[in-house]
Amino acid sequence: MAAVLPSLDELPRQNASQVKNRWGDVVRQVQKSGSVAVTNHSTVEMVLLTxxxxxxxxxxxxxxxxxxxxxxxxxxxxxxxxxxxxxQPGAAGRAADLFAAKGRLGRRPKAGDSF
Missing domain, CATH: 1.20.5 (Single alpha-helices involved in coiled-coils or other helix-helix interfaces)
Structure with a gap:
């Protein structure tokens, strides 16, 4: 079963300082939401997952x-x-014959088993 994950824009965010200083809170948030985007200067640098x-x-x-x-x-x-x-032996000759025929058929085609 494929994991369904939200886009980066939909993830809850924590800046790197909050992650460093309040690791326990961040772990609880990851466990609650499934993942958290870690930002540095408002740019997502990584995502923490369970x-x-x-x-x-x-x-x-x-x-x-x-x-x-x-x-x-x-x-x-x-x-x-x-x-x-x-x-297979003779394949080159059959291919040459096919190209030499230039689309013309050697015999009339059949229109099924009962024809």
Whole structure:
């Protein structure tokens, strides 16, 4: 299940001095809201997350990577299959015949099994 996280603009904010001086309050706020944006001169420098949220992000990233690898493996398999056809004996001659035909058919096409 993908972690649903708010955008940076929607996060509660704490400046770096507050984080340093009132760590306990910041931890409670992170546990309550799930994450807190830490600012330095009004610019978000980092986001503090709960350990559960971090673990969910790691799992989501790993699942995405596995899915991408699966898609790449399937594409590589299909490519190798097609390349194998092109490397068969006589494939170059068939390709040359196809280009020489210039779109003309050698015989009349059939319109299905019952034709």
């Amino acid at each position: 350990a559960a949220t971090y673990n969910q992000l790691v799992e989501d990233a790993q699942a995405l990577k596995a899915r991408e690898q699966s898609v790449l493996d399937e594409l590589a398999r299909r490519f190798d299959e097609r390349l194998g056809v092109l490397q």
